[in-house]
Amino acid sequence: MNRLSVTPDSLAQATRDEVASLGLPGARADGLRNLAAVIARGEIDLTPNGDPQAVVAKLVELPGIGPWTAEYVAMRGLHWPDAFPAGDLWLRKATGMDSAKQLEQHSERWRPWRAYAAVHLWESLKTPADATPSST
DSSP: OOOOOOOHHHHHHSOHHHHHTTTOOHHHHHHHHHHHHHHHTTSSOOSTTSOHHHHHHHHHHSTTOOHHHHHHIIIIISOOTTOOOTTOHHHHHHHTOSSHHHHHHHHGGGTTOHHHHHHHHHHHTOOGGGSOOOOO
8 A cells, every 4th residue: 555544633743834745825734734633632523423513613713714615514524415605606606696695595495405506506517528428
């Protein structure tokens, strides 16, 4: 085996320069290290068994993590069916909404399945060239 998994603890202990050497700006490297430290200390539980709303609230309190990132983590990582990254440019484009606030209000009608709506909206923007050919 020639690959190692990164643990939250090992990432939290890495230096800024080590993390930044992966191609991240320094501030983003600091944010990632901080997130890893919070996870390593057990302050945030990123397992799908936890309370996704509490996780989102804790994530947005961390420097460098905004609502879009927190909702995306809840959607993809926690498998929360009501997560909705309303600040996503492509979601606004697909709906014709001008602002995240407007889209957030509009998305209320899709509760508790807003993550599915987001995926559907993203898919609606794909062109035929983006589609994966069927294996027939």
